[in-house]
Amino acid sequence: MQRYFIEEALTLGTEIEVTDDIYHHMIRVMRMKEGEKCWFVDTNHELFQISVKKIKEKLVIVSIDEQVAQNVEMPINVAIACGLPKGDKLDLIVQKSTELGVNKIIPMTIVRNVVKWKQDKMVKKVSRLQKIAKEAAEQSHRLQIPEVTSVMSIKEIIALSKDYDATIVAYEEEAKVGEASAFAKTLASLSPGQSILMIFGSEGGLTPEEVEQMTQAGIIACGLGPRILRTETAPLYALAAISYHFELQK
Amino acid sequence: MQRYFIEEALTLGTEIEVTDDIYHHMIRVMRMKEGEKCWFVDTNHELFQISVKKIKEKLVIVSIDEQVAQNVEMPINVAIACGLPKGDKLDLIVQKSTELGVNKIIPMTIVRNVVKWKQDKMVKKVSRLQKIAKEAAEQSHRLQIPEVTSVMSIKEIIALSKDYDATIVAYEEEAKVGEASAFAKTLASLSPGQSILMIFGSEGGLTPEEVEQMTQAGIIACGLGPRILRTETAPLYALAAISYHFELQK
CATH class of the missing domain: 3.40.1280.10 (SPOUT methyltransferase, trefoil knot domain)
Structure with a gap:
C-alpha cells in the first residue's frame, strides 16, 4: 500500500484536506477512489492508515482511521x-x-x-x-x-x-x-x-x-x-x- | 599498482611470457616499460610482485620477483x-x-x-x-x-x-x-x-x-x-x- 509523508501532525478520528503534490500522486497517478486506503506518516514520525472520503477539483478529503505502531527506525x-x-x-x-x-x-x-x-x-x-x-x-x-x-x-x-x-x-x-x-x-x-x-x-x-x-x-x-x-x-x-x-x- | 589475474600457477624466481588481453592491457593501455612492476594473482590465489623484463611484438616477458602474503578473502x-x-x-x-x-x-x-x-x-x-x-x-x-x-x-x-x-x-x-x-x-x-x-x-x-x-x-x-x-x-x-x-x- 502506498505511503506518503505529510507535513503536519495527524490526529486519529479527524478528517484533513490534502492538496498539491500528494493530492496529485494519490488521485492522478495512483487513481485512488473514494473508500480506498493508504498510509500517511506525520511530522511526529507516526504511521496512520487513512481512507479517501471525498475527491474534489484540487483537493481530497481523507479520514485518519487507524494508528499503527511500527518501529522501523534504527535504535541509534x-x-x-x-x-x-x-x-x-x-x-x-x-x-x-x-x-x-x-x-x-x-x-x-x-x-x-x-x-x-x-x-x-x-x-x-x-x-x-x-x-x-x-x-x-x-x-x-x-x-x-x-x-x-x-x-x-x-x-x-x-x-x-x-x-x-x-x-x-x-x-x-x-x-x-x-x-x-x-x-x-x-x-x-x-x-x-x-x-x-x-x-x-x-x-x-x-x-x-x-x-x-x-x-x-x-x-x-x-x-x-x-x-x-x-x-x-x-x-x-x-x-x-x-x-x-x-x-x-x- | 595494477593487478592481473593470471591463468596459471606461478613460481617465485621464474620468468613467464604474457600474451593476449593482459599483454594488451599492460603494454598498450598502461604503457608499462621494462623494469616497471605490478601485481599478478595466480590460479592458487597467491599474490606476486612482478617486473617487466622484455617487451616484444605480441608478448611481454616478466619475472616473478616476490610473493606477498595477504589475506583479503572472507573467512567463510x-x-x-x-x-x-x-x-x-x-x-x-x-x-x-x-x-x-x-x-x-x-x-x-x-x-x-x-x-x-x-x-x-x-x-x-x-x-x-x-x-x-x-x-x-x-x-x-x-x-x-x-x-x-x-x-x-x-x-x-x-x-x-x-x-x-x-x-x-x-x-x-x-x-x-x-x-x-x-x-x-x-x-x-x-x-x-x-x-x-x-x-x-x-x-x-x-x-x-x-x-x-x-x-x-x-x-x-x-x-x-x-x-x-x-x-x-x-x-x-x-x-x-x-x-x-x-x-x-x-
Whole structure:
C-alpha cells in the first residue's frame, strides 16, 4: 500500500484536506477512489492508515482511521559525511543509505575531491538529493526522511562531531596495518538512543593530514575489513553493520 | 599498482611470457616499460610482485620477483542466489558483492520474475557478468574471482544447498512477524572455513510456496532488519553483515 509523508501532525478520528503534490500522486497517478486506503506518516514520525472520503477539483478529503505502531527506525541515530564523489554516486549513496536507516547525510569538501559544487548550484543539488531520500524513505517504509544538509568543510564536521556520542572516520590505511576491531569496539560502546557520525572520503581518499586533523579532535580512524571498498560501498557497509549489530544480534 | 589475474600457477624466481588481453592491457593501455612492476594473482590465489623484463611484438616477458602474503578473502565461503532483477541491477549486485567478498553468484529463476533469460542469450549474459566480477575483484584487491554460474531453478538451488554448512533465504514476511535473530544465530553457528548459501528474491519477492519448499528442505527463513530493502540492497546488507561478524568483531 502506498505511503506518503505529510507535513503536519495527524490526529486519529479527524478528517484533513490534502492538496498539491500528494493530492496529485494519490488521485492522478495512483487513481485512488473514494473508500480506498493508504498510509500517511506525520511530522511526529507516526504511521496512520487513512481512507479517501471525498475527491474534489484540487483537493481530497481523507479520514485518519487507524494508528499503527511500527518501529522501523534504527535504535541509534546515524549521520554520514561523504566526500563529493564523481558522477551520480551520491544519488546511490543517498538512496541506499536511506533504505539502510541513516538519519542525516552530509556532503563534505575534502582536499582530493575532483568534483566541486558551485555555490549557486548548491541549493538545487541538495534539494534533488533530498527528493531521492524522500522517495527511498517511502519505498523502504521509513517513518523518517533523512536530512540532506548543505556541503560542509572538515572543520565544520569536526565541530558537529561534538554533538555525537561517537565519531569514526573510515580510513583504508588503518585496514592495511591490520586494524580490524576499532569499528566493532565503537559500536559495542554505544547503547540504543545514542548517536554516531561516520566520515568517508571520496575516490582519491582522505589525505593523511585530514585524518590527523580528525583523530586529534578525538575521532576514531577505523578500517572496514581487508578488501578495498569503493567510495559508494563503504557507507553502505557501515550502515549494514550497524543494523546487524543493533537490530539482528540483540 | 595494477593487478592481473593470471591463468596459471606461478613460481617465485621464474620468468613467464604474457600474451593476449593482459599483454594488451599492460603494454598498450598502461604503457608499462621494462623494469616497471605490478601485481599478478595466480590460479592458487597467491599474490606476486612482478617486473617487466622484455617487451616484444605480441608478448611481454616478466619475472616473478616476490610473493606477498595477504589475506583479503572472507573467512567463510559465501554463495548468493538471486532472482533475476529488472534492468542492470544484477550488474550492481555482481560488482558490489564481489567487493564485499562473495565467492559464487547464482542467477535464479523464480515464479514472480518479470525478467526471463532466453536460453540462447544465457552464455553471453553470464560471461558479461563474469567480466564485471573479474574487474571488481581486481579493483577491490581480491585474490579470487567470484564464479558467476548459469541460471538455476529453485530445485537446483535446494540440491546445491546440501554442499553448504548453512543455507538461508531472506524473506520479508519473516521480518514483519518480528523475526530478528535467525540470521545472526546462523552466523554465530558457523566457524571460519565453513560455508553459507544465501537466497534472495527479486522485485516481486518469493511466493509463500517457494519459501515453504525451501524451509521444508531445511533452509532457514530470515528477516534482514525492519526496513524494506530493495532487491539489490538485500545481498549487499547480508554480505556486509558477514564481513562485520567474521572480520571485524573477532
